[in-house]
Amino acid sequence: GAVVSQHPSWVICKSGTSVKIECRSLDFQATTMFWYRQFPKQSLMLMATSNEGSKATYEQGVEKDKFLINHASLTLSTLTVTSAHPEDSSFYICSAANPTGPGKYFGPGTRLLVL
Amino acid sequence: AQTVTQSQPEMSVQEAETVTLSCTYDTSESNYYLFWYKQPPSRQMILVIRQEAYKQQNATENRFSVNFQKAAKSFSLKISDSQLGDTAMYFCAFMKQVANFGNEKLTFGTGTRLTIIP
Numbered sequence: 576g577a578v579v580s581q582h583p584s585w586v587i588c589k590s591g592t593s594v595k596i597e598c599r600s601l602d603f604q605a606t607t608m609f610w611y612r613q614f615p616k617q618s619l620m621l622m623a624t625s626n627e628g629s630k631a632t633y634e635q636g637v638e639k640d641k642f643l644i645n646h647a648s649l650t651l652s653t654l655t656v657t658s659a660h661p662e663d664s665s666f667y668i669c670s671a672a673n674p675t676g677p678g679k680y681f682g683p684g685t686r687l688l689v690l
Numbered sequence: 691a692q693t694v695t696q697s698q699p700e701m702s703v704q705e706a707e708t709v710t711l712s713c714t715y716d717t718s719e720s721n722y723y724l725f726w727y728k729q730p731p732s733r734q735m736i737l738v739i740r741q742e743a744y745k746q747q748n749a750t751e752n753r754f755s756v757n758f759q760k761a762a763k764s765f766s767l768k769i770s771d772s773q774l775g776d777t778a779m780y781f782c783a784f785m786k787q788v789a790n791f792g793n794e795k796l797t798f799g800t801g802t803r804l805t806i807i808p
Contacts, residue, residue: 613733618781619735672793674792677740679737683734
């Protein structure tokens, strides 16, 4: 089946720095990818929809300037957390549309810890 | 806007028994998809089963089956002969049926934490 990868799987950074998370579709093209945030024992919260070659669509309440999304190719979307703060510590998950059906494939997630 | 409700935050069942997870949803759409996703301790989201709203027949995947009641807007998941590997968070999800479904987002419920007891 289709595989979505994320890198890094774990990242620890200092407050005030920026962190980039990559999401790749490994064996299919994804014109649309989705970025989620998940707090412990909670559901996935959609942050933004990433569209190849165009601006991302952000959900209400998500700061565009803080969570920069770039979908530069059909297989890669990146999420950059700028000027990270401890409250940005979370689990970030990306997903890509199944090219042959209505489901979504999910990456393994990235754990971000901001000190 | 769509909403998905999972009223059972936690459930536990003995190994080999059958368990049913509940999900209700609210939508004004006529055509849509419903999903159950599993998130084990590794936190990798895994698709368990999918149901198309236009299909009357309930979807089944090996030990997993659904009871889809469109009029009641109910979509429960039954796990038969439960196994230790079924221990996970289970999320019910909704997606509108559109021409380009690749662009359409999923709406998730709050999840049910299922523990299989040896």
